[in-house]
Amino acid sequence: MKNAFIYLILAATTIPLSSCTTTSDGFRRQSQSITARSGVRTLVAKNWHIDDDCRHIDYPAIDIVEQPKHGRLEIVHEPLFPxxxxxxxxxxxxxxxxxxxxxxxxxxxxxxxRLVIRSPYEEGKTEEGVLSVTVVK
Incomplete structure (x- = not known):
């Protein structure tokens, strides 16, 4: 079987990575900050599981570890560019x-x-994404 890609991208817009910590047990924590407009749906994460020929394998999990206190996080299945x-x-x-x-x-x-999500990013490895959000009008 060909190698598969699995990636979690927090703040999938062009926001620089503010910190990333990887441990030897395959757990990685990534922290980012973004700005979102009040009441406006904002893309914050995307994940896919495809083979080397770009074919869909399955829908990887994105687990919500901590819900935002001043809004909502929705997880949906949809087509995306990886x-x-x-x-x-x-x-x-x-x-x-x-x-x-x-x-x-x-x-x-x-x-x-703030919200926290968790997802696989490679075979047997997990990434936790901590997203700090500044909400503006």
Whole structure:
């Protein structure tokens, strides 16, 4: 069987990585900060599981570890372009089935929020994403 790609991308928009910690037991924690508009659905994570020929294998799990306090996090299955951070892949231009996370702050809320999600990123490895959100009007 060909190698498969599984990736979690927090703040899938062009937000720089603020910190990443990897342990020897295959657990990685990634922290990022983003700005979101109050009441506006914002892409915060995407994950896919495809083979080397860009074919869908399955829908990887994205588990919500901590729900946001001032909004909601929705996890949906939808087609996406599998962008690999820092790597070029022939699959970047092929839409594949994946799992996407969207954060929506409560309408009218401004201030800070936080959410934590967990997902596999390679065979037998897990990544936890901590997302700090600044909500603006």
């Amino acid at each position: 962008k690999l951070v820092g790597k070029v892949s022939k699959c970047e231009t092929t839409k594949v089935n994946g799992v996407v996370g969207y954060y929506t702050a409560d309408k009218g809320y401004t201030g800070s929020d």
